[in-house]
Amino acid sequence: MTKPMTEPLTERQLGMATEKALTPPPPGNPVMRLRDVGVAFAGRTAVRGVTLDVPEHQVTALIGPSGSGKTTLLRTLNRLHDLTRTAQVSGQVMLGDIDVYGGSISPTLLRSQVGMVFQRPNPFPTMSIYDNVVSGLRFNGARRKALLDEAAESALTAAVLWDSVKHRLKAHASMLSGGEQQRLCIARSLAVEPRVLLMDEPTSSLDPQATKRIEELVTELKTRVSIIIVTHNMQQAVRVSDYCAFLLMGDDRAGQLIEAAPTTKLFEDPSDERTLDYINGRFG
Amino acid sequence: MAQRAVLERDPLKEDQGPDGITGKRLHLPVMPDGLYRTILAAAAALFCLLIVALVVTLVVQARPAFVHFGLGFLTGTNWDPVHVKYGALPFVIGTLETTAIAMVLAIPVGLGTALVLVHAVHPKLRAPLSTAIELLAAVPSVVYGLWALLVVAPWVRSIIEPDLARTTGGTGPFSGPQLGIGLLLAGLVLFVMVLPTMVAISRDVIASVPKEEVEGAYALGATRWQVLWRVVLPSARVGLLGAVTLSTGRALGETIAVTMVIGNSTAIAHSLFSPAATLSSVIANQFTEATEPFHLSSLIALGVVLLAVAVLVNATARLLVRSVGRRSASSVALA
Numbered sequence: 001m002t003k004p005m006t007e008p009l010t011e012r013q014l015g016m017a018t019e020k021a022l023t024p025p026p027p028g029n030p031v032m033r034l035r036d037v038g039v040a041f042a043g044r045t046a047v048r049g050v051t052l053d054v055p056e057h058q059v060t061a062l063i064g065p066s067g068s069g070k071t072t073l074l075r076t077l078n079r080l081h082d083l084t085r086t087a088q089v090s091g092q093v094m095l096g097d098i099d100v101y102g103g104s105i106s107p108t109l110l111r112s113q114v115g116m117v118f119q120r121p122n123p124f125p126t127m128s129i130y131d132n133v134v135s136g137l138r139f140n141g142a143r144r145k146a147l148l149d150e151a152a153e154s155a156l157t158a159a160v161l162w163d164s165v166k167h168r169l170k171a172h173a174s175m176l177s178g179g180e181q182q183r184l185c186i187a188r189s190l191a192v193e194p195r196v197l198l199m200d201e202p203t204s205s206l207d208p209q210a211t212k213r214i215e216e217l218v219t220e221l222k223t224r225v226s227i228i229i230v231t232h233n234m235q236q237a238v239r240v241s242d243y244c245a246f247l248l249m250g251d252d253r254a255g256q257l258i259e260a261a262p263t264t265k266l267f268e269d270p271s272d273e274r275t276l277d278y279i280n281g282r283f284g
Numbered sequence: 285m286a287q288r289a290v291l292e293r294d295p296l297k298e299d300q301g302p303d304g305i306t307g308k309r310l311h312l313p314v315m316p317d318g319l320y321r322t323i324l325a326a327a328a329a330l331f332c333l334l335i336v337a338l339v340v341t342l343v344v345q346a347r348p349a350f351v352h353f354g355l356g357f358l359t360g361t362n363w364d365p366v367h368v369k370y371g372a373l374p375f376v377i378g379t380l381e382t383t384a385i386a387m388v389l390a391i392p393v394g395l396g397t398a399l400v401l402v403h404a405v406h407p408k409l410r411a412p413l414s415t416a417i418e419l420l421a422a423v424p425s426v427v428y429g430l431w432a433l434l435v436v437a438p439w440v441r442s443i444i445e446p447d448l449a450r451t452t453g454g455t456g457p458f459s460g461p462q463l464g465i466g467l468l469l470a471g472l473v474l475f476v477m478v479l480p481t482m483v484a485i486s487r488d489v490i491a492s493v494p495k496e497e498v499e500g501a502y503a504l505g506a507t508r509w510q511v512l513w514r515v516v517l518p519s520a521r522v523g524l525l526g527a528v529t530l531s532t533g534r535a536l537g538e539t540i541a542v543t544m545v546i547g548n549s550t551a552i553a554h555s556l557f558s559p560a561a562t563l564s565s566v567i568a569n570q571f572t573e574a575t576e577p578f579h580l581s582s583l584i585a586l587g588v589v590l591l592a593v594a595v596l597v598n599a600t601a602r603l604l605v606r607s608v609g610r611r612s613a614s615s616v617a618l619a
Contacts, residue, residue: 078503085407112505122496126518135514136504185500192504 031056031196031226032077037091038254039072039081045254046072050091052245052260054196059218059227061241061263063234065278068247069255070230074198077228078114079107095195112140115189115225116198120205121181123173123188130169132184136192151191158224159187160217179210186217190225197221199229203236215240234279238267246275339591346585349578357585363550365570370582372589374552378467378560379593381553382542383535385471386478390531393475394482395524399512401483402490414487421480429544432473437464437545440472445557460555463547468556470546474538478531485530489523490516522605529601536594539564563590 030053038048047069054060062070072081079100081087093100100110115136123132133152134142142148152169156162161183165176173184182202189197199218203211218227218240231237237244244267245260259272270276349357353370360371397417401410441464452458493516501515517524547559548569561569563586574580 080499080503083499083502108505108507110505111503116500116503118496118500118503120496122494122500124497124500124515124519126515126521135501136506139501139504139506139510139514188504 029056030054031096032228033092033094034077035092035094037073037076037089037093039069039076040088040090041084042086043088045252047076047247047255048250048252050247050257052257054226054228055243056226057222058242059222059229059240060243060245061237062228062230062245062247063232063237063278064247064255064258065249066232067249067253067255069249070232070247071200072255073247074116074200074228074230077196077198078111078116080111080116082107108139112136112192113194114196114198115192115194117182117185117189117200117202119201121178121185123176123181123184125172125174127173128170129165129173129176129184132173133187133191136188140192152187155187155191156184158190158221159183160213160220161187177210179206179213182206182210182214183217186214186221190221194225197225197227199227201230201232204232211236234267238263246270246272246278248274248278342584342588342591346581346588349581349585350588352578353582357582358589361552363566365574365576365579368576368578370578370585372563372582372586374550375561375563375566375586376589376593377552378546379536379562379564379590381467381560382470382474382546382562383532385468385556386474386535387528387532389472389475390478390482390535391528394479394527394531395486395517397479397483398486398490399516401487403508403512403516414484417480417483419480420476421484425477425538425541426544428473428477429541432469432541432545433465436472437469440464440469444468448556457556460557462557463559465545465547466555466557466559467546467553470542470560470562471556473541473545474535477538477541478534481534482527482531485527486520486524489520489527492523493519525601525605529598532597532601533594536597537564537590539568543568563587563593 032054034050034052034054037050037052039046050073062074064070075081076089076093077100079089081089089101095105095110095113098105098110105113124135127135130152133155134148137148137151142151153162153166156165161180164180165171165184168175173181176184182205186197186202202218203214206214215236218229221227222242229237229240241263243260244263246258246266247255248258250256258274259266259270261271266275267279270279349370353360357370357372358376359373360369361373362369362371363374364370401413405413441462445462445464445468449458449462497515497519498511501511506514542562543565546561546565548561548565549559550561550566551558553560567583567586567590570579571583574583
């Protein structure tokens with residue numbers, strides 16, 4: 001990311017991004033760096049003082065009880081709080097060497113670099129499966145059919161959905177089951193070739209079988225994209241994540257980061273007593 | 285003490301009184317299902333009966349005119365009570381034309397206003413602006429008529445009509461004397477009158493598009509314009525068609541304001557600037573002086589025609605909604 005990215009990706013750039021994703025840089029390198037990040041809604045602090053490095057090509061889990069600000073923190077990373085007028089984000093968020101809130105990158109371009117999957121599957125109900133998958137590319141200005149077709153197949157294959165939908169790409173997205181819809185949403189995010197994929201409790205509305213398949217998918221996808229996943233399910237965090245950050249609501253009712261560590265370390269040998277209490281189920 | 289008494293009660297025995305003495309459980313009066321169903325059915329039946337009675341009365345009273353003139357009543361272009369000639373075509377055309385003018389303006393303006401209210405205006409301004417627009421619906425129709433006649437008509441005559449004639453060369457629908465009152469003014473008044481309906485319903489429909497869909501689009505890197513055009517409006521289209529249908533229905537039937545500004549000419553208008561008449565304006569104008577039985581019957585027949593036009597417009601809209609629902613998945617496929 002040497003040149004300032006202020007214009008929509010061209011089709012050629014998107015094509016280059018596909019090739020680049022095949023040779024990931026060595027893991028352990030932070031893809032996102034958060035420095036003293038805070039969020040306030042109408043003056044009331046919801047999250048404060050989060051400093052965290054998100055490793056590249058790994059799965060980072062944000063865990064913590066309800067109200068600890070996991071989702072709020074996640075939504076600072078793709079500037080989704082911009083949609084809420086009362087929201088105020090402080091501190092610094094870096095994506096590679098781009099300052100996310102620095103003004104050198106537009107929110108729309110940022111969001112094509114930092115994708116997001118939501119709690120409930122939210123495919124566009126008026127669009128077909130195909131149109132859903134390529135919607136992000138179209139938003140970013142891609143028009144050539146060959147490129148769209150290729151990206152759709154690649155993204156659907158990556159989301160383990162291609163074989164079951166390749167004969168009915170024209171069908172309504174709402175015809176799919178909940179788990180399939182969520183994988184469609186993952187494919188839709190992947191099609192834009194983001195560097196980071198944010199997942200906000202992506203399995204909370206799914207049955208155990210569908211949850212298992214999404215979890216398998218998350219682990220497979222980390223070669224392609226760095227993943228940050230919010231979960232209230234600690235077993236899930238253990239199963240899918242390499243790195244884990246524990247958040248907790250402080251006395252001022254604002255969420256704060258208690259500790260962040262490789263998942264095995266955080267669960268087997270946490271440095272903070274509050275983390276130990278939480279993972280042993282003593283509260284939350 | 286009281287608290288302990290509650291704690292000591294056996295939770296499994298609900299009928300136990302506070303002193304341990306078995307008491308009676310409190311029973312709320314429960315309405316039997318049968319009675320409930322009967323009341324609902326009666327209410328629904330009354331409503332259906334009213335509609336049937338209305339239509340039957342209209343048709344019965346209009347029968348003499350329909351029997352005498354046959355289909356000629358619909359296709360006749362001459363409305364001449366003095367010579368007992370009744371043809372409704374000019375009024376059917378007038379009704380459709382004024383409604384069309386109103387809707388051509390109301391759809392883009394109403395949709396735009398609704399989008400701004402939901403997605404662009406500061407939340408603190410949303411409620412007062414909405415109320416202001418809804419207040420437009422509370423203004424009595426006769427007040428709109430007065431305002432249009434006294435304020436807008438001179439303005440239409442001296443500014444809008446000359447400008448339109450100049451830019452279009454004064455031919456076809458823009459030819460003829462510029463009077464102020466006429467089709468164009470009636471259409472403009474109807475536009476203002478249906479706008480609150482259009483805005484209020486569109487606003488609710490647009491606001492009810494799930495937040496997840498909107499955020500999903502933003503999260504993929506869509507601009508605000510793309511979110512509105514490719515996600516919000518498609519998702520809301522069935523409801524928006526409903527808003528258009530209801531507004532059209534209002535425009536078709538609106539009487540007093542139109543009667544005051546349309547000029548009430550029984551000839552078919554050949555220009556937007558010409559005076560004309562609508563089905564409802566003729567009824568309102570001539571009802572009091574219709575002493576001759578054929579005249580009265582013909583006016584009621586106009587009412588039947590108006591009802592039929594309204595039902596037709598509604599049915600078309602329904603068909604449209606259904607076909608839109610079915611076509612929604614059509615797209616370019618792979619392969």
